[in-house]
Amino acid sequence: MDNRAIGIFDSGVGGVTVLKELQKLLPNENFAYIGDTASFPYGSKSKKTIIELCKKRIENLIDMEVKMIVIACGTATSQALEEMQAMFNIPIIGIIKPTVRYLRDMNFKKIGVIATTGTIRSNGWEEKIKESIPEAKVQNKACPLLAPMAEEGWIDNEIAKLAIHEYLKDIKNIDALVLGCTHYPLFKKIIKGEVGENVDIINTGEMVAREVREYIRKNKMENGNSENGDTQIYLTDLECNFINVAKKLLQAEDVKIQKIG
Amino acid sequence: MDNRAIGIFDSGVGGVTVLKELQKLLPNENFAYIGDTASFPYGSKSKKTIIELCKKRIENLIDMEVKMIVIACGTATSQALEEMQAMFNIPIIGIIKPTVRYLRDMNFKKIGVIATTGTIRSNGWEEKIKESIPEAKVQNKACPLLAPMAEEGWIDNEIAKLAIHEYLKDIKNIDALVLGCTHYPLFKKIIKGEVGENVDIINTGEMVAREVREYIRKNKMENGNSENGDTQIYLTDLECNFINVAKKLLQAEDVKIQKIG
Numbered sequence: 001m002d003n004r005a006i007g008i009f010d011s012g013v014g015g016v017t018v019l020k021e022l023q024k025l026l027p028n029e030n031f032a033y034i035g036d037t038a039s040f041p042y043g044s045k046s047k048k049t050i051i052e053l054c055k056k057r058i059e060n061l062i063d064m065e066v067k068m069i070v071i072a073c074g075t076a077t078s079q080a081l082e083e084m085q086a087m088f089n090i091p092i093i094g095i096i097k098p099t100v101r102y103l104r105d106m107n108f109k110k111i112g113v114i115a116t117t118g119t120i121r122s123n124g125w126e127e128k129i130k131e132s133i134p135e136a137k138v139q140n141k142a143c144p145l146l147a148p149m150a151e152e153g154w155i156d157n158e159i160a161k162l163a164i165h166e167y168l169k170d171i172k173n174i175d176a177l178v179l180g181c182t183h184y185p186l187f188k189k190i191i192k193g194e195v196g197e198n199v200d201i202i203n204t205g206e207m208v209a210r211e212v213r214e215y216i217r218k219n220k221m222e223n224g225n226s227e228n229g230d231t232q233i234y235l236t237d238l239e240c241n242f243i244n245v246a247k248k249l250l251q252a253e254d255v256k257i258q259k260i261g
Numbered sequence: 262m263d264n265r266a267i268g269i270f271d272s273g274v275g276g277v278t279v280l281k282e283l284q285k286l287l288p289n290e291n292f293a294y295i296g297d298t299a300s301f302p303y304g305s306k307s308k309k310t311i312i313e314l315c316k317k318r319i320e321n322l323i324d325m326e327v328k329m330i331v332i333a334c335g336t337a338t339s340q341a342l343e344e345m346q347a348m349f350n351i352p353i354i355g356i357i358k359p360t361v362r363y364l365r366d367m368n369f370k371k372i373g374v375i376a377t378t379g380t381i382r383s384n385g386w387e388e389k390i391k392e393s394i395p396e397a398k399v400q401n402k403a404c405p406l407l408a409p410m411a412e413e414g415w416i417d418n419e420i421a422k423l424a425i426h427e428y429l430k431d432i433k434n435i436d437a438l439v440l441g442c443t444h445y446p447l448f449k450k451i452i453k454g455e456v457g458e459n460v461d462i463i464n465t466g467e468m469v470a471r472e473v474r475e476y477i478r479k480n481k482m483e484n485g486n487s488e489n490g491d492t493q494i495y496l497t498d499l500e501c502n503f504i505n506v507a508k509k510l511l512q513a514e515d516v517k518i519q520k521i522g
Contacts, residue, residue, distance in 0.1 A: 045498055
């Protein structure tokens with residue numbers, strides 16, 4: 001039994017889509033979430049910059065004595081997960097591996113991946129998908145404006161619709177579309193309208209939450225407390241739309257945040 | 262006579278709209294431009310973060326032995342100009358003062374200001390305008406997605422049009438619209454279409470270039486060389502759309518960039 005919190009971080013509010021799935025699946029766990037809003041967006045930054053930022057956020061979470069860390073960010077997972085796992089002596093889970101496992105289990109072969117510029121450029125999704133499903137055909141598309149739109153709260157207007165149409169119009173003939181950035185589930189309704197009912201739209205948060213549950217069970221790291229867990233949210237810059245978007249996402253009346261870093 | 266370069270910096274490609282006006286007005290000056298692409302966007306960051314970033318970029322420019330510095334960024338001017346002028350012993354010019362002087366000279370009283378979230382929140386434009394033109398009525402609007410759209414190169418599509426319509430629809434009955442972020446002149450055509458022919462759309466780069474010319478003449482700091490000057494461009498992160506957008510802006514066949522910081 002291990003009552004310490006599970007640490008989570010993202011560049012901003014996107015990782016809250018992962019936090020939400022974790023809270024759903026593991027209601028009695030405690031969570032510590034860092035939104036690195038001072039450095040948002042990660043998606044347009046270089047690998048080197050992302051590695052520096054991830055290192056700082058993981059150090060923050062280790063200082064809070066978390067028991068494991070979830071990188072709830074597609075860019076950070078694809079650019080820095082392996083480096084962080086080599087650098088720190090704490091379990092670190094990203095969003096790619098659990099999702100690829102699901103793609104393989106579901107026998108998907110024609111797969112679209114949308115993500116930030118940095119993620120697509122790193123080719124991390126395609127490489128990991130093809131390692132696991134060699135016959136897969138992967139269509140990639142960078143959508144650099146979607147995460148900023150989500151941070152702005154433009155998640156269901158005509159502009160979001162047009163931008164998503166612009167980004168998705170060339171992706172054809174797929175069975176599954178991976179939302180390779182944790183901000184994108186905020187646009188799920190529009191994306192579903194764009195790609196049609198027959199495409200499985202994959203919210204990586206669900207896959208990550210299952211992976212975390214399995215990991216803590218296997219390693220006997222569950223929180224022994226039977227009450228509902230607590231979530232602490234920290235931002236590196238408080239002056240942003242985080243609260244409004246997070247409130248919508250978590251369907252919470254209020255979201256309390258603290259400054260860090 | 263002073264043959265050293267004029268230093269310029271911005272969060273990304275926006276300041277190139279200022280560089281372009283400077284090159285036009287001062288063709289035999291040398292310029293050193295830093296685009297802080299690793300930290301883009303400045304517009305959503307706090308004052309404290311902006312001050313830290315500006316300090317680093319000014320130190321970079323001082324290391325290059327520039328003779329003066331232009332903060333070609335609305336956010337950095339409104340959040341950090343005074344702090345930088347107090348901190349460093351080198352002439353530093355921002356984009357607000359020269360523009361306000363023009364507004365006063367032109368006798369504008371009904372003024373719209375569009376800028377990033379940080380700039381609008383700081384109220385820097387409105388304060389400076391009212392100090393100079395006490396009877397002015399100022400309408401402010403934060404447009405946080407426009408700078409990211411410019412960095413993406415979406416400067417003349419339907420999405421940019423809709424976003425600009427969304428941001429400008431409540432600004433009514435103005436004589437002049439200040440583009441309070443140096444990225445916005447990239448959308449000048451769309452903005453003109455939105456606000457109509459009778460509104461003077463103010464590209465701060467033009468005002469800044471005049472101010473710099475006046476300053477170096479008055480202080481006998483002109484470059485004595487009669488040949489065309491040289492421009493060096495440095496980015497803190499090379500992996501971005503900077504070159505494509507800058508090429509369009511400067512109507513140059515190629516733009517050479519170097520890594521810094």
